[in-house]
Every structure is written in C-alpha cells, then in structure tokens.
Amino acid sequence: MITFEDFLMQHKARLDAHQLEAVHCDVNCVVSAGAGSGKTTVLSYRFLRLVLEGKAQVGEILTLTFTRKAAREMQERIHRHLLCCKNDERIVGQLATFSEASISTLDSFCSQIVRSDSIRYGIAQDFVIDDEQNLRNARRCATELLDTWPQSQGARILCGLYSPDKLVDDVLVPLASNAYCMPKQVEEDAHVSILSAVQTVFDQSWDGFVNLLDSYANLTDTSKTVQTAREAALSLRSSLEACTSVEEKHRILCSALGYFRKPGAGKAEQMLYIKETIEEFNQLRKKLCIARSVLLGSSQLQAVLSFMQEYIASYQKQKRQSGVLTFADISSLAVDILSSNKSLRHYYKMAYKYIMIDEFQDNNEQQKQLLYLLSERLDREGDGIPGPENLKADKLFFVGDEKQSIYRFRGSDVSVFKRLSWELCANGGRHIQLDTNYRSEPALIQWFNTLFPSVMQNNGESFEADFSALGWREPSEGIQSKCTVLIKPYESKLDEDEEDAADTDAEAYAVASLIDEMLHTDSYLIPSETGPHRPATSDIALLLRTTSSQLSFEKALRRFNIPYTVQAARSLMLEAPANDMYAMLQLVLYPQDRHAYMTVLRSPFCNLSDFGMTEVLDCPCFSIPDSIGPEDRSRLEAVGAFYAHLKKASATASLSSLVSLLWYESGYYLSLVATPSYQVYTEHYAFLHRLAQMQQQQGKSLSQFVDFLRDNLAQNEKIENLEVIKEQEEGVQILSIHKSKGLEFPIVVVANTGSKGRSEEDAVSTYQGISIPHYVSVPYHVSETRIETAKHAGQLLDKGTEAQLNRAELKRLLYVALTRAQTHVVVSGCFSKTNRSLAEDGRSSTLLLMLAQSLGIDIDAPALEQGIVTVRSIADIAESLLYDQKREDEQAFEQRIDAAASFYAPREEAYEMRPIRYAVTALHAPLFSETAKALPSLASDALFSEAQVADFGTFVHALCEQMVLQPSQAIDALAMLPPSLGGVNQQQVIADALFLCHAFVGSSWYRTEVQPYPVSCEVGFFSLMEHEGRAVVVEGSVDLLIKRKDHYLVVDFKTDRFRDEEVHRFQLQTYMQAMARIHQCPVKGCVVYLRDVQNIVVWEGENL
Incomplete structure (x- = not known):
C-alpha cells in the first residue's frame, strides 16, 4: 500500500511548504496561485492524495478547468501519477475506471447537467452547442421582425435611432446572445422597474440641484466672476419658476440657459465655493435632463420593450426548434436546472465527494452559484442558491490568481474570486497563497516585486487585483536576465x-x-x-x-x-497565397473570368513571363500561341493540365482536399520553399486548410467558399475561430x-x-439589470456650447466605473504578459x-x-x-528599410525596363474626368466691385467666421420662407438654428435674423408685390446650358416664385453686407431663363437685399 508521502519520496517530488499545505487541505479552500507557482502540480497531487488515502474514488472527484487544453493536460498528469502507483492493488482498480473520471471544462460539465433535464425547457437532449450558428439565427430573427409590415412602433423607433446594420449586428444580436440566455426573458413589468428607479433619481437630483441653484442665486461677492454665476443662476431659476408644464421645464433644463464657466484663479470664499460645487451642479442638471427625457419618453420605452419581448421569444423559440444552443445558454440553464430540480441536484451532490476548480478567476457569479449548488450540505435541499454557511465543509477547492483575470469581455468577474475567499473563510474554510514563482529567473522576479506594487496600487476596490511580493527559486548558472x-x-x-x-x-x-x-x-x-x-x-x-x-x-x-x-492569421487575406488560391478556384467556377486567369498565370502556379502574358492576353484559357518561347510553353502546359485535374476533382472532392491539391500538387509549396524570403508563407496552408474545413463543416459549397474568400480578400481583419493546433511551433x-x-x-x-x-x-442600455436598446433621443446642453444626447436610463449610472474596470484589467494584462518570461x-x-x-x-x-x-x-x-x-x-527609419535590400545590377534593370516598356504603353490617351452637373453659384463666383455700397451692419456680424456667414444666410432664408408661407404660425427660431451657429451668441443671432425677416415682410414692396399673389418657395430646377465649350446641367433653387397676372416674378434673397446687383446678375439670369422655359411666359426678377428692403430694383428679362 503506497502512501502519498511514499510517492513524493520515490519520485523526489519537492513541494514547498505552501504547496504541501494546499495539497493536504481538507476543508473548503481558495488557493491564490501566482504565475509559475505550480498550481497544476498542486491540483494533480491533491487528486492523487485523495485517491491514495482512500477518501474518494477517481469518479468521485470533479475536476473542472477553463480550457479543453488544460483539461487534457490535467487528465494526462493525474493518469501519469496513478500509473506510477500501479503496484498498489487499489490503484489498479482506479486505473481501470479512470476513463470515468470527471475531468473536463466547466462548459462540458454544464452541458451534461442540461442534457439531464432539457426536455422541461422544450429542448431535445441531443442539442448541439454552436455559437456561430446562433449568431446567424439571432440575426435572421431580428431581420425578419424588423422587416415585418406594418412595422411595430418599437421597430420604427429603433430604426430611427440606429442604422440598419448597427441595429442588427451591434445591438439586437449581442443582446439576444449575451443578455438573454435561456431561460431568461424580458420581464413583463420591466418598464415599471425602469421608470420607478428613474423617478427616484430625478427626485433626489432635483433637491440637490435646487439647493445649489439657490445658493448661486444668493451669492453676494461683487467680483465679475461671481456675479456672472449669480446672474446665470437667477436667469435659470426665474425661467424654471415661470414654467407651467413639465415639458416646458424640461426644455429649459436642456437649453444653454444658466451655464457659466468654472472660475480660474482666485481664493475668495464664494469663488472657491463655486469651484468646489460647479461640477456637482452640472452633473445633477445632466441627470435631470436624462431622467426627464426617459420619463417623458415612457411610451417609447414600452414600445421598445414590447419589441424586445417579441424578439427574444422568437429567438428562443428558434433555439428550441433547432436544438442549437450557446455556451452561455448551457451555463444559465445548468444553474436554473439545479436550482429548481432538487432530485437532480441531490444526484450530483451524492455523485461527487470533492470538487476542484482551476483558473476560477476567469469565472463569474453564475458559475460560482453552480458550484455552490453542487456543494450544498447533504441534509439540506433549500430553494434557490445556498449561502456559504450551507455548503459541505470539505468539498470545494478553488485555484486561481486574481492578478491573471483578463477575460472580462467573456463575462469573467475578478470580484467573485476575491469575495470567494472571504465567504469560505468566514465559514470554516481556508485561503492559501502560493507565492513562489518557479518559472522566471530571480532577477526578473525581484524586478516584478519593485514594479507591480506601484502598477497595481489601489484603494481596496473589489475589481482591483492586489499584488504581494513573489518568492523565487535559485538562479540558473551563467545567466544574466535583462x-x-x-x-x-x-x-x-x-x-x-x-x-x-x-x-x-x-x-x-x-x-x-x-x-x-x-x-x-x-x-x-x-x-x-x-x-x-x-x-x-x-x-x-x-x-x-x-x-x-x-x-x-x-x-x-x-x-x-x-x-x-x-496564432491569429491576421494577414492571411492580405498576402499573395490566399489571393492565388482564390483566383484558381474562381477560374474553376468561372472559366470566362479573365482577371482570375491572368492572376493564375502570373502567380507561382505558372509564373509566366512578361512577354508570355502579352501573347496570351487575347487567347482562350490555357491555349498556347505559337509565338511564345519553350519555357513559357512548358509552364502553360503544366498549369493547364493541373487546371483540368482540379476542375474534375472539384465535382466530388471536399473543400479541404481541394486546398491540399492547390498547395502541394500544383507545385505552389515548392515555389515558396525555393525562396528563403517566401518560406514564412508556408504556414498559410495550415490556416487556409482549416478555413476550408470550417466552411465544409457548415455545409458550404465550393461557390460559397469562393464567395467567402472574395469578401475577405485584402481585409486586415482576424477571422473568428480560425485557430490551428500545430504539432510543433517553429520560429x-x-x-x-x-x-x-x-x-x-x-x-x-x-x-x-x-x-x-x-x-x-x-x-445598448442596461438599467435595473434590464438590457435593451436605446429608446429616446433628446439633445441637451452640458455647457453653453456643448450638446449631448439623452438616449436611455443607463446614462444615469456612473460611467467612470467602466473606465476603472478597463484600467484594472489593463494592469492585469501587463502582469500576465511579463510573467510569461x-x-x-x-x-x-x-x-x-x-x-x-x-x-x-x-x-x-x-x-x-x-x-x-x-x-x-x-x-x-x-x-x-x-x-x-x-x-x-526608437529612431525613425526610412520605409525602404522594411523591404529586401537586394538590388539587381543597374544596367540589367534598365535593359529589363526598356524591353518591357512596350508592354505597358497605353493604347489611348486617358479620359479626362470632368463634372457635367454644377450648382448655379459654382459657375460664376461673386466678385464685389470697388463701387459696391456698404449696407447697415448687424450686431452678430462680428461673431461669424467665413463659413458661418453662409449658414446665417441659409437660416434667414428659412425664416423668411416660413413667414411668407405660414404668416399666422408662430416660429420656433431656436429649433431652426443650424448646429454650426450653436456655438455663438444664439440670442443675438436669432434676434438679427428675425429683424431682417420682419423688415422684409413688413415692407410696402412686400405688401403690394408679393402678399396679394400665389407664392412658391425653394422652387428647384435643372437647366441645360453651355459652360467652357460643352453642355452641362445646372442645378438651382428659386427662393420665391410669385405668379402674377401675366408674368412670374423671381425673388432671390441676399444677406450680403455690400450691395452690388451686378454680382448676382448671372445667377438671377439663369433662374429667370429656367422659369421662362418651364412656364412658357414672361419672367421678371429681382435681388432683395434684406439689409435694405426699401430699395428694390426689378429687372425685365430683356434688360438682363
């Protein structure tokens, strides 16, 4: 009978004190195992000890890992340890049943649980796990629902808030895949939860906002800075107090009214008070804008929630019918099954005496709940998830390292691992730390011990990893780490x-x-x-x-x-091999594709010379003209024979077999290895072959495979799930x-x-644990000039936390990267x-x-x-250094260029591309003469840049047109103001614009010449005219077209600062000629200078 101590002595296994402590631990335990500390050794030896001491059979120990590779390695190592003990009769029996040992990934084990009770969820027991197929199903369900006519209100709202591709691929599909794993649904009362929480936030924020606003309004310091703040606060408070409706109050809150800048230097008491509170004040106002936008948009929220309920129900129905689930579904279902199916939970509780989990820092709360359910005390069968006080005292053994938690994008949560040790230790468990790094040289470890305390410094946040000094082994002889x-x-x-x-x-x-x-x-x-x-x-x-x-x-x-x-073939579709493979397969499918044919001839499949290329250019595929040389002839014959062989094989061979034919039997591989600088491309075969296998497994045909290659050529993108397991890594x-x-x-x-x-x-929006798309779009000011948009209640949450989570993981990434060395x-x-x-x-x-x-x-x-x-x-380098520095002899280069010059000479002159469509104003640039008369200036003239002058003119045009067409309707000038003018003094701009418009519609000329007659605004037209000796299309738009008794009158508004009718003569003449041709009657025209509406000259057509 072999004891564990005998095994250690016989195999001279040296475990340090902390490793031995972990191996011999017989209570619920969390082992924090740093990089290179021998965690796999501890897990495998603990498994062996439990078996040797008769505490468990191999089938009674559940060992869970994060990856299949880790599971295989663990299984091999434990089996190897047991084989070393085969002289013990007890171990012989254990080896005989070792195939029944539960050493697997957590996903695989969850799948086993779900198959035990999947029928209750309407899922067949032979379901498959295929994340990619589920993405396609989710995309199809979303598209079908959005395309249903008539569209639901929720669909219309979403289509207005997102672009079509973004809505499906970046919003609906991720929500269905990640937020609503089976059996989770969108809750019926979700809108009540959201609106209730938002109302609470609004009420709390309003109290704080009003208190600060009052304090600013009551400031007494006479300095300009403080008085500016006081006046802004008084203006905002009076406007809010005058509001008679919630909507009006919301509009005031979202406006630029009441904003003022944060004070700069200054130590006066009230100035310091403003400095300390202004950020809080602006944040409270921002929350009020967002919260009220959500509350006013409650009908939109309910419509989007209804759409999501229908979408998730449709998608999950598709999962049940197809029997295709995701890994996330499996994990979620496993927890739900063990929570509700007590008899099944009892079976698994009895089946395993011990559970060991590796890399637990990469798991989350849901996976912890699963393990707590499996470890519940045998005498308890409560509802829901058992607490740590209700766990079997010696069943759980977690191994992980919070400093190596780097899979947050997959849902891992480092705070779960950190909280775990506290929960177990509070209920009789232990926390053991393996702090000696046996991987790295001591000099590196000592550097890590000086670097990471500052890198990983934190204030005790749950999402931060804590670093403690690492121990080290003896240094390697003769090595000086750098x-x-x-x-x-x-x-x-x-x-x-x-x-x-x-x-x-x-x-x-x-x-x-x-x-x-x-x-x-x-x-x-x-x-x-x-x-x-x-x-x-x-x-x-x-x-x-x-x-x-x-x-x-x-x-x-x-x-x-x-x-x-x-590991990731990022450049696969950028390099020549993929393009050459595509060209040959394209030619198999479409023999008439001359571009593919020329690519094949130029590629290593044939490597035809320049002269040979010119000779076969107009010949049928793989025909051999008499004029080419013997070497080119031989190449054409060989590639033609291979093409015939490939085309025949394409009728029956698999995609991966066709790729093998292309790579090896065509001679392509030999052409690469013959040139040292091309040998790095040889591993592209493994990726192309694996890609063909993946397409094959998805049931894709050759034409679909070629379509996939075509769509991805020249794309510097990683192809998802394209991974190759290599026998050995070289290079x-x-x-x-x-x-x-x-x-x-x-x-x-x-x-x-x-x-x-x-x-x-x-x-997307996640609020109160409810994940949905955005549902409102309300712009609001966050300063005098800056505007943001309220989109969903999730904006009320502190976004700083997300940045902190990202930065915390960045620290852990650095730790993982450096400790690989x-x-x-x-x-x-x-x-x-x-x-x-x-x-x-x-x-x-x-x-x-x-x-x-x-x-x-x-x-x-x-x-x-x-x-x-x-x-x-790192110094700058010339780009030429990145390329092969071998150059051919200059004389040989010149001779080659001269010989090939005729091949590349253009057959005809390049066509000169010139536009055929112009705006009227683009054909005749306005140039003011020295005699131009200056017109009255406006207060806002000094505010505008050159670009904003044109936008101001457009704004005035729009106001004039509304006053002419709808004289009795009130004008919301602020809503019509172009965004480019939002950064200047808006009140002055609007006042000046309205002044010009009122001057026009209030003039005697307007009352006699415009008001009595039918008027059309912005009358667009296209007209044919000659420009630079050729016919072109001219596009224009008449500001006002007035239908008189026997003629039409064209009115063109101008907000120019100088009066010179000749400047606009060409533009007006073009307008009048176009209207005369359209309406077949006389046309008069005039330029109305809005700064001088008392002096209007009307031109007859013949006077122009």
Missing part, C-alpha cells in the same frame, strides 16, 4: 517625410533588429541542461495586446529573414497576450504597448498625440504609459540604465 524597453517618443511633424516609415513600422523594425541580435550574439543567453546558449527562434514569443498591428511585425521579421509562426511565436496565458517562453517581447485597444461604444523581457511601444497623456482621472490608459510612469521614464526623452532595466529610444 529587461529591455524600446520607446518611440512622440514627435510633432508638420511636414511628414514621405520616405519615413510609420511609427508602428519603426517599432516593428527595432524589435526585429533586437531579435536578430538575440539570435546571432551572446547578449541574451538562455539556460539549458548543457549550460547557457543562444536562443532559437522558437524560444522567443512576441505578445501583442491587439493584433491590429501584427502585419507590421510580420513584415519586419521577414525583412531580417527570421521565421515566425502566428518566433506571435500571439495575443490573452492567448499566451498559461504558457511560458525563455524570452518574451511585449510589443505595441502604446495601443489603447478598441473603444467600446454605448450601443523565464529569462529575458523586452517591452516596446510608440507614443502618439492621442496616447501620451493621462486619462481624465489622472491614470494611464495604455500599457506603455503605465510602465513609463512606474519606472519614472521621461516619455519625451526615454533613457534609463537601472539594474536589469535598459530603456532605449
């Missing part, structure tokens, strides 16, 4: 040098140059069993926060002939920080750290105009700025030599 930081400072370049590479390319070049140094010098030695040696390319990992700049690093590595491998490994989690590398390069990541747009670390990044400054709350928004702050680096002149840390500046 941390190299490469920073490109921001340079304001007025004249961008076209020959300089982009900053990201310069960074990539510097990183590739450093990797080349690592490979060919002794600067970055790494340990091995035989002693220190230079790293191989596969010993180096290039980690990126986002893969958007991956192409730059691939290009730079190719420049230095450094092989690499990628520098390029992967995201998220993908690197759980891995380790001798040398880690953390690049592109200046990236801010993708900004999240507020596309065993021996050396390199960090690189570029500062730009947008990422060099701290966020509004004074915190760093990028990994680079965070690191620079912690190290005390001057970002404008980065340089530092401190311990193992070296900071270098």
Whole structure:
C-alpha cells in the first residue's frame, strides 16, 4: 500500500511548504496561485492524495478547468501519477475506471447537467452547442421582425435611432446572445422597474440641484466672476419658476440657459465655493435632463420593450426548434436546472465527494452559484442558491490568481474570486497563497516585486487585483536576465517625410533588429541542461495586446529573414497565397473570368513571363500561341493540365482536399520553399486548410467558399475561430497576450504597448439589470456650447466605473504578459498625440504609459540604465528599410525596363474626368466691385467666421420662407438654428435674423408685390446650358416664385453686407431663363437685399 508521502519520496517530488499545505487541505479552500507557482502540480497531487488515502474514488472527484487544453493536460498528469502507483492493488482498480473520471471544462460539465433535464425547457437532449450558428439565427430573427409590415412602433423607433446594420449586428444580436440566455426573458413589468428607479433619481437630483441653484442665486461677492454665476443662476431659476408644464421645464433644463464657466484663479470664499460645487451642479442638471427625457419618453420605452419581448421569444423559440444552443445558454440553464430540480441536484451532490476548480478567476457569479449548488450540505435541499454557511465543509477547492483575470469581455468577474475567499473563510474554510514563482529567473522576479506594487496600487476596490511580493527559486548558472524597453517618443511633424516609415513600422523594425541580435550574439543567453546558449527562434514569443498591428511585425521579421509562426492569421487575406488560391478556384467556377486567369498565370502556379502574358492576353484559357518561347510553353502546359485535374476533382472532392491539391500538387509549396524570403508563407496552408474545413463543416459549397474568400480578400481583419493546433511551433511565436496565458517562453517581447485597444461604444442600455436598446433621443446642453444626447436610463449610472474596470484589467494584462518570461523581457511601444497623456482621472490608459510612469521614464526623452532595466529610444527609419535590400545590377534593370516598356504603353490617351452637373453659384463666383455700397451692419456680424456667414444666410432664408408661407404660425427660431451657429451668441443671432425677416415682410414692396399673389418657395430646377465649350446641367433653387397676372416674378434673397446687383446678375439670369422655359411666359426678377428692403430694383428679362 503506497502512501502519498511514499510517492513524493520515490519520485523526489519537492513541494514547498505552501504547496504541501494546499495539497493536504481538507476543508473548503481558495488557493491564490501566482504565475509559475505550480498550481497544476498542486491540483494533480491533491487528486492523487485523495485517491491514495482512500477518501474518494477517481469518479468521485470533479475536476473542472477553463480550457479543453488544460483539461487534457490535467487528465494526462493525474493518469501519469496513478500509473506510477500501479503496484498498489487499489490503484489498479482506479486505473481501470479512470476513463470515468470527471475531468473536463466547466462548459462540458454544464452541458451534461442540461442534457439531464432539457426536455422541461422544450429542448431535445441531443442539442448541439454552436455559437456561430446562433449568431446567424439571432440575426435572421431580428431581420425578419424588423422587416415585418406594418412595422411595430418599437421597430420604427429603433430604426430611427440606429442604422440598419448597427441595429442588427451591434445591438439586437449581442443582446439576444449575451443578455438573454435561456431561460431568461424580458420581464413583463420591466418598464415599471425602469421608470420607478428613474423617478427616484430625478427626485433626489432635483433637491440637490435646487439647493445649489439657490445658493448661486444668493451669492453676494461683487467680483465679475461671481456675479456672472449669480446672474446665470437667477436667469435659470426665474425661467424654471415661470414654467407651467413639465415639458416646458424640461426644455429649459436642456437649453444653454444658466451655464457659466468654472472660475480660474482666485481664493475668495464664494469663488472657491463655486469651484468646489460647479461640477456637482452640472452633473445633477445632466441627470435631470436624462431622467426627464426617459420619463417623458415612457411610451417609447414600452414600445421598445414590447419589441424586445417579441424578439427574444422568437429567438428562443428558434433555439428550441433547432436544438442549437450557446455556451452561455448551457451555463444559465445548468444553474436554473439545479436550482429548481432538487432530485437532480441531490444526484450530483451524492455523485461527487470533492470538487476542484482551476483558473476560477476567469469565472463569474453564475458559475460560482453552480458550484455552490453542487456543494450544498447533504441534509439540506433549500430553494434557490445556498449561502456559504450551507455548503459541505470539505468539498470545494478553488485555484486561481486574481492578478491573471483578463477575460472580462467573456463575462469573467475578478470580484467573485476575491469575495470567494472571504465567504469560505468566514465559514470554516481556508485561503492559501502560493507565492513562489518557479518559472522566471530571480532577477526578473525581484524586478516584478519593485514594479507591480506601484502598477497595481489601489484603494481596496473589489475589481482591483492586489499584488504581494513573489518568492523565487535559485538562479540558473551563467545567466544574466535583462529587461529591455524600446520607446518611440512622440514627435510633432508638420511636414511628414514621405520616405519615413510609420511609427508602428519603426517599432516593428527595432524589435526585429533586437531579435536578430538575440539570435546571432551572446547578449541574451538562455539556460539549458548543457549550460547557457543562444536562443532559437522558437524560444522567443512576441505578445501583442491587439493584433491590429501584427502585419507590421510580420513584415519586419521577414525583412531580417527570421521565421515566425502566428496564432491569429491576421494577414492571411492580405498576402499573395490566399489571393492565388482564390483566383484558381474562381477560374474553376468561372472559366470566362479573365482577371482570375491572368492572376493564375502570373502567380507561382505558372509564373509566366512578361512577354508570355502579352501573347496570351487575347487567347482562350490555357491555349498556347505559337509565338511564345519553350519555357513559357512548358509552364502553360503544366498549369493547364493541373487546371483540368482540379476542375474534375472539384465535382466530388471536399473543400479541404481541394486546398491540399492547390498547395502541394500544383507545385505552389515548392515555389515558396525555393525562396528563403517566401518560406514564412508556408504556414498559410495550415490556416487556409482549416478555413476550408470550417466552411465544409457548415455545409458550404465550393461557390460559397469562393464567395467567402472574395469578401475577405485584402481585409486586415482576424477571422473568428480560425485557430490551428500545430504539432510543433517553429520560429518566433506571435500571439495575443490573452492567448499566451498559461504558457511560458525563455524570452518574451511585449510589443505595441502604446495601443489603447478598441473603444467600446454605448450601443445598448442596461438599467435595473434590464438590457435593451436605446429608446429616446433628446439633445441637451452640458455647457453653453456643448450638446449631448439623452438616449436611455443607463446614462444615469456612473460611467467612470467602466473606465476603472478597463484600467484594472489593463494592469492585469501587463502582469500576465511579463510573467510569461523565464529569462529575458523586452517591452516596446510608440507614443502618439492621442496616447501620451493621462486619462481624465489622472491614470494611464495604455500599457506603455503605465510602465513609463512606474519606472519614472521621461516619455519625451526615454533613457534609463537601472539594474536589469535598459530603456532605449526608437529612431525613425526610412520605409525602404522594411523591404529586401537586394538590388539587381543597374544596367540589367534598365535593359529589363526598356524591353518591357512596350508592354505597358497605353493604347489611348486617358479620359479626362470632368463634372457635367454644377450648382448655379459654382459657375460664376461673386466678385464685389470697388463701387459696391456698404449696407447697415448687424450686431452678430462680428461673431461669424467665413463659413458661418453662409449658414446665417441659409437660416434667414428659412425664416423668411416660413413667414411668407405660414404668416399666422408662430416660429420656433431656436429649433431652426443650424448646429454650426450653436456655438455663438444664439440670442443675438436669432434676434438679427428675425429683424431682417420682419423688415422684409413688413415692407410696402412686400405688401403690394408679393402678399396679394400665389407664392412658391425653394422652387428647384435643372437647366441645360453651355459652360467652357460643352453642355452641362445646372442645378438651382428659386427662393420665391410669385405668379402674377401675366408674368412670374423671381425673388432671390441676399444677406450680403455690400450691395452690388451686378454680382448676382448671372445667377438671377439663369433662374429667370429656367422659369421662362418651364412656364412658357414672361419672367421678371429681382435681388432683395434684406439689409435694405426699401430699395428694390426689378429687372425685365430683356434688360438682363
């Protein structure tokens, strides 16, 4: 009989005190396992101990992991430990039943639970999990509901608030997929919950707002700043008190009335009071605007909720009918099933004596609830989720590291893991910390211990990770760890040098140059069993926060002939292999496609010469003209034979088989490996082959596969779920920080750290736990000049928390990235105009700025030599450095160009593109003469820029037209004011505009010449006329067209500051000629200068 202690001695397993403490723990326990601390070892040894001590059979221990890879690794390791004990008869029996051991991902286990009781939810037990198919189903349900005619009120509201693509892909589909997992529905009384909470916020905000407003109105300091604030407050208070309706009060709150600037310097008591309270005052007013907008839009809220109820019901019905669920559905259903099905819960409680969970920092509250349900005391079967006091005392064993929680975008919540240890410890459990890092060299660990206390500093927030000093192992002999930081400072370049590479390319070049140094010098030695040696390319990992700049690093590595491998094929559709494969498959489907044919001939499939290309240009596909040379003839014959073979195979072969044919049997692969600089493209086959398999599994035909390739060619986008499992990694490994989690590398390069990541747009509303689209759109002022829009109740929540959550995860990303390294670390990044400054709350928004702050680096002149840390500046480089520097002989180059010149000579002159449609005003620019008469000025003239002068004229035109057409109707001038004029003194602008309009409609000329007759406004027309010796179409719009007894009168308004009728003669003549042709009667015309309506000259047609 083998004991656990015997096993440790026989296999010389050395566990430190904390690891042994965790392995021997027999109460509910949370183990905080830092990077490289041996958490997998602890889990596998604890499993073995429980079996060796007879506390559980292998089938009575539930072991859950985050990924399938981790589950496989755990299963292999535990099985290997048990095999070492096969001399023990008890263990022989356990090995015989090891296939029944429950070692799986949490998703897989949830699926098992759901299959036990899915019928109760109308779901067949043979359901499948397919997130991609569900996205397509959600999209189809949304589109069908929006296209239903007549549209529901909710659909009409949503179509008015969002663009069609955004509404479906960014709003409805994510809501259905993430917020309403089965069996969750949109609650019937959701609008009551939302409106009640909003009314509470309004009432609370109103009290605080009124108190501050009164305090400002009662200020007594005589300084100009304080008096300005007092007058603004008095004006706002009196306007609010005069309101007779809720709507009117809301309009005043949303207006620019009552805003004033925050005081600058000054230490007077009342000025300091304003400084301290103005931000709170503006925030309260903002909340009032949003809350009242929601309350007034209650009918719109109910309409959108009704639409969402119908949409979610339709989508979930589709799930039941198709039997296709998501991973999120499985997790949600598993918790619901165990909560309500007590007999099934009892079965699972009895089935497992112990539960061990790895990487729990990447889970959330729902998954914790699942584990609490499984660990409920055997003597209890209560309703709902059991509390920590009702758990079996020795069943749960959680392992995780709050510093490595980086999957918030998948729903993980680090606060759950942090709260877990407190809950269990308060009820007899334990919290054990594994704080020794066995992965990294001691010098790196010591640097981490100085860096991360400042990086991860916090005020005890639940979403922040806490860092405690790490222990370290013995150093490797002969190794001196290095941390190299490469920073490109921001340079304001007025004249961008076209020959300089982009900053990201310069960074990539510097990183590739450093990797080349690592490979060919002794600067970055790494340990091995035989002693220190230079790293191989596969010993180096290039980690990126986002893969958007991956192409730059691939290009730079190719420049230095450094092989690499990628996890995400970001550049797959940008490079030649995908384009060549597409061209050949396109030609199989459409033999008449000459572009595809020429691409095939020029590609490695044929590699036809320039001369050969010109000769076959007008020949049928794969026919061989007599004029081409023997080498081109041989190439054409070979590619023609392969094409015939491929076309025949396309009738029966799978998509992945066709890709294999294209890659290997065509000779394409050989053409790549024959050229050293092209060998990096050889791994593209694995991704193209996997892509074909994915399309195949979705039931796609060859034509649909070709359509997919065509749509994605030349797109620098990552193809979702396109991942390849490789037998071995060769070359520098390029992967995201998220993908690197759980891995380790001798040398880690953390690049592109200046990236801010993708900004999240507020596309949906979540309030009172209810997630729905936006439902109102009400503009409101947040200052005298700045306007925002009230869209939903979720805007009442503190948005600063979201920024804090993102920044907290950014800190953890840095920790994960750096702790992947065993021996050396390199960090690189570029500062730009947008990422060099701290966020509004004074915190760093990028990994680079965070690191620079912690190290005390001057970002404008980065340089530092401190311990193992070296900071270098990245210099600008010429773009030509990124490309192969091998050049052919100049004489040979000239001869080749001369020989090919005739091939590229244009057959005819390029066609000159000239517009054929003009605005009347574009054909004759107004030029005032020196004799032009100055007209009366307006107070607002001094406020306008050149562009705003034209907008003011448009505004006056609109007011005049409304006064002429609807003289008895009140005018809302503020609503008609162009947005471009909102930043100036609005009251003065409106007053001057109305003054001009009233002067016109009140003039004697208007009463005799316009008012008695039928009038049309903005009469548009197209007219044919000659311009620069050719016929063109002229487009215009007549301000006023008055129908007189025997003629028409054209009136054109002008708000010009100078009077010169000749300036507008051409414009008016064009208008009159067009109206004469349209109405076939005489036409007169006049220019009305609104600043001088007493002096109007009417032109006869013959006088023009």
